Amino acid sequence: MDHTGQHVQLIETALEGLRRTTGLTANITRLDPHMVLHQDQNQRFDTFIEIQAQHRKYQFAVEARLGVRTELLTQIRALWPHNQQPPLLVVAPYITNYLAEKCREIQLPFLDTAGNAYLADHDLFIYVTGQKKPPNLAPAQTNRTNTAAGLRVLFAFLCRPPLLTAPYRELATTARVALGTIGPVIKDLETRKLIATFGTTPPKRRLLDAKALLQEWVTFYPATLRPKLQPRRFRAQNREWAQQTDLTRFDAYWGGEMAADRLTHYLKPEMLTIYTRHNPTKLIAEFRLRADVNGDIEMLDAFWDQNLITGTRDVVPPILAYADLMTTTNARNLEAAKLIYEQHIAPNLPTA
Known part of the structure; x- marks a missing residue:
């Protein structure tokens, strides 16, 4: 998708909003030649901006988005290295108070067209929320x-x-x-x-x-989609069975943290996610699982055709494991998600 013109206009409007609420001046610029940006195939951004504050200049790589949700912000943060310079900043038409807090929690700087902002880089810290949504913003598009x-x-x-x-x-x-x-x-x-x-x-x-x-x-x-897969929670007397169990005989698959462990050997699972093709009565009985709304085992209906499974036979497709991990803000889960992306997803994505 080519939204170049829209993105430039969005960024310029957000920079004007920053000036209005903070008095800081900023402009679209080129990367400082003394900064080395180690960009890889997972990182996307539109341009760079330079913000003048406290007699200093701060640079950010900018990713403009015409719409944002919590899950999107989490993905953007997970795929951008924490120590990368310049840091990444997201620009969107409007960031709600809830999303602003999420950005601060995952340390993802942002600007919006209303003048809301979160900037953090070395000795720079700006946090502005509560600015009202501009009345001329177009409603979010439904696809x-x-x-x-x-x-x-x-x-x-x-x-x-x-x-x-x-x-x-x-x-x-x-x-x-x-x-x-x-x-x-x-x-x-x-x-x-x-x-x-x-x-x-x-x-x-x-x-x-x-x-x-x-x-x-x-x-x-x-x-x-996930809420329509009949999610239900269980708890087991112990967790030893999970590491040793091949779910294929139950026509089921590991998702989430257990899938990450099987695919990357990086994560020690705390929450067990299982996708089942049929009624899981046999699995529940064999491992003595009991229903518990706060349990650490979640079961959902498998929604994909069996022919889409490749690789590890009792693990969901890597894209689904990646999505499961992205529903949390747990740092280890996000690191594991990035590994799954780099090792199992990105190499198989076709290029235009």
Whole structure:
């Protein structure tokens, strides 16, 4: 997606908002030649800004976003190294008080067009919240892909990009959605220039921005699709069984922290997440699990086609494990999520 013009206007409006609420002057600039930015394929930003304060100049790399949610901010923070200079700053049309606190919690600087701001770099600290939402802001756009059914289709595309060129009926079967879902989702992606379609007999398609599509899926999965997977909690008498158990005989898969442990060997799981294809009665009985709304075992319905599973056989697709970890602000979980992204997701994302 190319939003260059919109992003520049958004950044300039946010810098004016900063001047209005703090008196600080700032402008879009080039990177100080004395700073070395070790950018890798996981890091995205639009430009640099320079803020003048306390007789000093502070530089930030800027990522402009036309809409933000907690999950998106968490992803942005997780993929930008904590010690990277210059630090990353997010610019958005409006940051609510709740999101402002989340940004401060995960140490992600931000500016918005209302003049709200969080800046932290060495001896610079600015925190402004409570500025009212500008009346001329356009309402957030609703996309067909961000429904529960649309997210199932996106998940199939992300796990297996060649499905983009498959017949609609095969797509619907693999994504486990109604046939009528496919056309509107494809049209939405084409309109937003996330995929390109060429030819007619049959049409061929390819992803134009797989990273943006992944980020969108991970952002909307927790609030839109996950609650429909019948999440329920349990507790076990002990946790020893988990490390030794292959869930394939129960037609189930490890997600979240246990999936991270299996994929990266980096995280010691505290919460156990299990996705099941069928009624988990056998699994519950064998390991003597008991229902507990505050339990440390969560079970959900598996929503994807078995053919999308690759690699570790009793672990969910890496994209889902990554999304599960991104629903928390736990530092170790976010570090594990970044490892999953770097080792199992990024290498398999197609480039335009």
